[in-house]
Amino acid sequence: MPLNHLFAPIRLGRMEVRNRLVMPPMSVNFGVDEQGFVTEQHWVYLALRAKAGTGMIVMGGGTVHPDGLDLPRMPRVWDDCYIPGLSRLTAEVKRYGARIGLQLLHGGRQAFHERRVAPSPLPSLAVVKGVPRELANGEIKELVVAHAEAARRARDAGFDFVEIHAAHGYLISEFLAPNANRRNDEYGGSFENRTRFLLEIVSAIKERCGRDYPLGVRYNGEDYVAEGWHLDEAVRLGPLLQAAGADWLHVSAGVYGSLPVTIPSMYQSFGCFVHLAEAVKRAVSVPVIAVGRIKDPVMADRLIAEGRADLVAMGRAHLVDPELAAKAAQGRLNELRPCIGCCRGCIQNVLAMSEATCVMNPELGREYRLGQPRPAARPKRILVVGAGPAGLACTRLLALRGHRVIVVEERARPGGALVLASRPPGRAELLEMVEYQLAELQRLGVEIRLHAVVDESLVHELKPDVAVVASGANPRMPQLEGLFESGLELSTVLDVLSGEVIPGARVVVLGSDQAAMVTADFLAQGQRQVAVLGGDHFASELAPNDRTSLRQRLAAAGVKLYKRASIRKFRAGELVIDHQKGQELLIGFSDLVIAEGFRSERGTVDMFRKLGLEAHLLGDAKSPRTLLETTAEADELGRAL
Numbered sequence: 001m002p003l004n005h006l007f008a009p010i011r012l013g014r015m016e017v018r019n020r021l022v023m024p025p026m027s028v029n030f031g032v033d034e035q036g037f038v039t040e041q042h043w044v045y046l047a048l049r050a051k052a053g054t055g056m057i058v059m060g061g062g063t064v065h066p067d068g069l070d071l072p073r074m075p076r077v078w079d080d081c082y083i084p085g086l087s088r089l090t091a092e093v094k095r096y097g098a099r100i101g102l103q104l105l106h107g108g109r110q111a112f113h114e115r116r117v118a119p120s121p122l123p124s125l126a127v128v129k130g131v132p133r134e135l136a137n138g139e140i141k142e143l144v145v146a147h148a149e150a151a152r153r154a155r156d157a158g159f160d161f162v163e164i165h166a167a168h169g170y171l172i173s174e175f176l177a178p179n180a181n182r183r184n185d186e187y188g189g190s191f192e193n194r195t196r197f198l199l200e201i202v203s204a205i206k207e208r209c210g211r212d213y214p215l216g217v218r219y220n221g222e223d224y225v226a227e228g229w230h231l232d233e234a235v236r237l238g239p240l241l242q243a244a245g246a247d248w249l250h251v252s253a254g255v256y257g258s259l260p261v262t263i264p265s266m267y268q269s270f271g272c273f274v275h276l277a278e279a280v281k282r283a284v285s286v287p288v289i290a291v292g293r294i295k296d297p298v299m300a301d302r303l304i305a306e307g308r309a310d311l312v313a314m315g316r317a318h319l320v321d322p323e324l325a326a327k328a329a330q331g332r333l334n335e336l337r338p339c340i341g342c343c344r345g346c347i348q349n350v351l352a353m354s355e356a357t358c359v360m361n362p363e364l365g366r367e368y369r370l371g372q373p374r375p376a377a378r379p380k381r382i383l384v385v386g387a388g389p390a391g392l393a394c395t396r397l398l399a400l401r402g403h404r405v406i407v408v409e410e411r412a413r414p415g416g417a418l419v420l421a422s423r424p425p426g427r428a429e430l431l432e433m434v435e436y437q438l439a440e441l442q443r444l445g446v447e448i449r450l451h452a453v454v455d456e457s458l459v460h461e462l463k464p465d466v467a468v469v470a471s472g473a474n475p476r477m478p479q480l481e482g483l484f485e486s487g488l489e490l491s492t493v494l495d496v497l498s499g500e501v502i503p504g505a506r507v508v509v510l511g512s513d514q515a516a517m518v519t520a521d522f523l524a525q526g527q528r529q530v531a532v533l534g535g536d537h538f539a540s541e542l543a544p545n546d547r548t549s550l551r552q553r554l555a556a557a558g559v560k561l562y563k564r565a566s567i568r569k570f571r572a573g574e575l576v577i578d579h580q581k582g583q584e585l586l587i588g589f590s591d592l593v594i595a596e597g598f599r600s601e602r603g604t605v606d607m608f609r610k611l612g613l614e615a616h617l618l619g620d621a622k623s624p625r626t627l628l629e630t631t632a633e634a635d636e637l638g639r640a641l
């Protein structure tokens with residue numbers, strides 16, 4: 001199906017763009033050295049996406065002032081010394097016909113360091129702690145000039161355009177929002193005053209760089225916090241930005257601490273912010289970019305066809321699959337590597353000051369070192385035991401490199417732990433990882449044998465040179481006195497999610513890892529009363545963006561969470577528990593669901609080694625961990641063998 005709307009050219013101001021697919025700004029916290037100069041890591045990563053055919057690439061977080069640095073490794077543009085490095089980057093990306101622009105950012109009260117400034121001395125709503133210093137009136141005017149100078153440097157470095165970051169609760173967005181801006185001067189109070197800083201920046205850039213230097217503005221359609229910036233004001237501001245010289249508007253949403261968040265997880269619906277862009281679009285005649293959980297190029301095409309947006313930004317979809325544009329343009333949609341909306345490798349890592357990576361694409365940020373998978377020097381016969389995500393990910397790489405691989409799985413279907421992990425509400429996208437891997441293996445002609453018994457006769461039949469044991473993990477049973485005489489129906493998270501056990505109306509879940517918490521959500525459907533006996537943290541393996549939505553769901557369903565809880569004793573139909581707030585009697589519970597972690601299943605590795613076969617443990621079979629670690633490990637092993 002040709003995506004004619006998505007791949008139609010468009011003009012933004014004087015800039016022709018080859019199509020409407022936008023890679024929005026993403027601060028990946030890599031590819032910038034200690035001194036703030038961009039490195040090969042950054043341009044190889046961006047150039048790959050440009051080469052695939054993306055129309056417009058916005059490089060994230062070009063910081064206009066040292067106080068505005070939002071993360072340690074962001075591109076800097078507050079001094080001319082950064083121009084040569086940035087010039088190298090733009091040249092590398094422009095070779096492939098994409099338009100490359102720089103986002104101009106000042107982190108305001110959401111910056112990671114201690115020199116935070118803001119319109120008013122009010123702390124960020126989340127993530128960053130501490131009260132920022134209030135900007136003096138004269139400093140605001142200096143920052144207007146700083147943005148204009150930064151834009152001039154971007155232009156001199158060869159960027160085709162700049163886009164002002166007036167979204168997500170950073171400095172300019174703080175000026176817009178009544179909850180962050182309590183100023184009494186001409187930059188605070190009325191709508192006219194709160195929007196003054198941004199409008200002055202637009203005018204100053206146009207004056208400094210020339211009216212025809214392409215300039216976009218990214219701002220929020222909604223902050224999604226009390227007393228924040230709302231859609232009615234966003235719609236009102238659109239025509240004013242256009243009149244001031246903005247060549248396009250890019251409508252996003254959310255600030256630190258909002259719900260939904262700016263980078264929504266799998267719990268949020270696809271295109272969750274499109275209605276905001278659509279509303280702004282009705283008020284202006286310049287093109288409007290929509291963003292937010294758009295990962296399907298067909299959906300992107302439809303949004304344009306229906307006139308809801310002029311261009312579509314697909315952020316994480318570009319992190320996951322560097323070839324997104326090529327696959328979409330060539331109709332190879334079944335080859336697309338999907339973002340599963342887990343937020344683990346990308347934004348969670350970045351906010352923890354680490355380099356962005358990706359559960360679905362462990363190569364992200366390492367493209368400059370890895371290149372294409374190297375063909376195997378001596379193709380081997382490789383037996384992979386276990387068709388879970390780690391086994392399949394490793395198999396894909398092994399097969400790509402020319403090894404002859406066969407996957408054996410004892411269960412009736414592939415997917416391993418993800419089959420059950422995808423069953424609780426809102427988690428279905430996890431299975432897309434497996435669907436992608438299976439499509440890849442089919443394309444590569446790899447055989448997957450289901451219902452397989454892995455024993456010596458199989459080894460004699462297949463005669464592998466190497467075995468990879470990725471047979472997963474099973475629930476651990478706790479040692480609790482009286483557990484089996486408690487009268488409670490006992491089950492594990494796997495029993496519940498597989499449907500083998502259907503608990504009664506009142507259930508205690510013992511454990512608080514991600515499996516426990518999504519199972520509690522699963523159980524809370526259908527009016528069950530659920531109590532979770534947790535440790536210090538709940539679902540700590542999930543990214544905050546994902547966990548926040550889950551916690552909200554559990555709260556709405558009335559699931560009771562007990563922190564630092566343990567079972568003191570069982571009595572008929574009763575549990576005496578200790579928890580953070582003291583001792584409590586839980587009465588009338590019928591079921592206890594065990595979610596106390598997992599232990600590796602790796603029996604076959606000894607058999608292989610006894611037979612003198614080289615055998616490698618992989619994934620949860622090596623040690624139970626999250627997908628982020630196991631798929632990265634699968635990638636390493638797939639490249640190494």
Ligand SMILES: Cc1cc2nc3c(=O)[nH]c(=O)nc-3n(C[C@H](O)[C@H](O)[C@H](O)COP(=O)(O)O)c2cc1C
Nearest residue numbers: 024025026027060061263292293314315316346347
């Ligand atoms: C790792 C990461 C870093 C981001 N950094 C920025 C940034 O510097 N500036 C910005 O405006 N948006 C940033 N975003 C938000 C994205 O541009 C985009 O709005 C968001 O990811 C939602 O789009 P998606 O669902 O297509 O990923 C970032 C997103 C991610 C995942």
